[in-house]
Amino acid sequence: MANLWTEPADVALRAGGVRVADLDTSSTPGFTGGKRAGKDLLAERATVLSVLQEKLFAHGRTGGHLNVLLILQGMDTAGKGGIVRHVIGSVDPQGVDHASFGVPTELEKQHDFLWRISKRLPAHGQIGVFDRSQYEDVLVVRVHNLVPQAEWEQRYDQINAFEKELAETGTVIVKVAMFVSLEEQKIRLRERLERPDKYWKFNPADITERAYWPQYQQAYQAVLDRTNTDYAPWYVLPSDHKWYARLAVTELLIGALAGLNLDWPPANFDIAEQLRRLDQS
Numbered sequence: 001m002a003n004l005w006t007e008p009a010d011v012a013l014r015a016g017g018v019r020v021a022d023l024d025t026s027s028t029p030g031f032t033g034g035k036r037a038g039k040d041l042l043a044e045r046a047t048v049l050s051v052l053q054e055k056l057f058a059h060g061r062t063g064g065h066l067n068v069l070l071i072l073q074g075m076d077t078a079g080k081g082g083i084v085r086h087v088i089g090s091v092d093p094q095g096v097d098h099a100s101f102g103v104p105t106e107l108e109k110q111h112d113f114l115w116r117i118s119k120r121l122p123a124h125g126q127i128g129v130f131d132r133s134q135y136e137d138v139l140v141v142r143v144h145n146l147v148p149q150a151e152w153e154q155r156y157d158q159i160n161a162f163e164k165e166l167a168e169t170g171t172v173i174v175k176v177a178m179f180v181s182l183e184e185q186k187i188r189l190r191e192r193l194e195r196p197d198k199y200w201k202f203n204p205a206d207i208t209e210r211a212y213w214p215q216y217q218q219a220y221q222a223v224l225d226r227t228n229t230d231y232a233p234w235y236v237l238p239s240d241h242k243w244y245a246r247l248a249v250t251e252l253l254i255g256a257l258a259g260l261n262l263d264w265p266p267a268n269f270d271i272a273e274q275l276r277r278l279d280q281s
């Protein structure tokens with residue numbers, strides 16, 4: 001297939017300087033094709049992703065210490081679940097560790113906000129996927145003043161320090177902020193109210209949160225301005241087009257895995273000898 005990317009997804013989507021309030025959520029940065037071409041390409045690239053993921057898994061199984069952590073953030077209906085199903089779903093499930101973070105439990109509330117996060121970090125050789133993350137503690141928490149400002153203000157630096165250490169110990173961090181427009185969110189919420197197979201996804205609180213859209217945009221802007229680092233970069237993903245969002249995250253993961261330059265682990269046995277034994281068995 002002709003290359004429909006004018007620049008790699010990790011360049012087209014890198015957060016530096018993006019204004020959340022001005023983002024065109026229906027755009028497809030870096031990609032010149034439409035839905036059909038995007039879906040075809042996704043099927044093709046899923047195979048590439050799958051092979052790279054297996055190499056990472058093999059690396060972990062043979063003593064390697066590297067892993068990948070995909071952090072997904074976005075307002076309700078932004079499509080985080082779709083990324084998990086359609087992108088992560090295309091690789092071997094035994095190499096994936098999925099964690100979602102909702103309202104903290106009583107136990108979690110008795111600990112530092114990073115406590116529950118630390119417990120769900122991926123093991124060596126795994127792709128960890130966070131559906132929501134430590135960033136909720138500077139998003140919903142900031143918008144609703146769930147803790148005093150003096151406390152959440154410190155969290156940006158705490159998150160940076162936490163992620164720096166993770167990166168230094170072998171985790172490749174890919175952070176994706178998914179954005180849909182207020183109008184697109186309305187369409188998606190309406191669908192949840194009109195389709196019996198989607199009622200289960202509906203939460204009345206999602207409508208309440210729509211009134212805080214500008215505050216959320218500000219909170220996302222602060223996240224992008226203050227935690228977009230070389231060791232844990234943010235990618236800003238316009239997500240009105242689900243096919244584009246899925247294709248782009250596939251490319252980001254391919255880039256992260258390819259950057260590890262992993263090869264298949266060499267045999268730790270004498271191949272000729274084992275073939276001989278097999279023949280004789």
Ligand code: ADP
Pocket residue numbers: 076100101102103104132136137140141146203
């Ligand atoms: P989803 O709505 O994504 O399907 P859940 O219903 O399990 O998932 O919970 C998500 C909700 O939990 C969101 O409204 C989110 O803002 C909230 N949440 C996540 N982390 C925190 C946190 N640290 N403090 C308060 N609320 C949080």
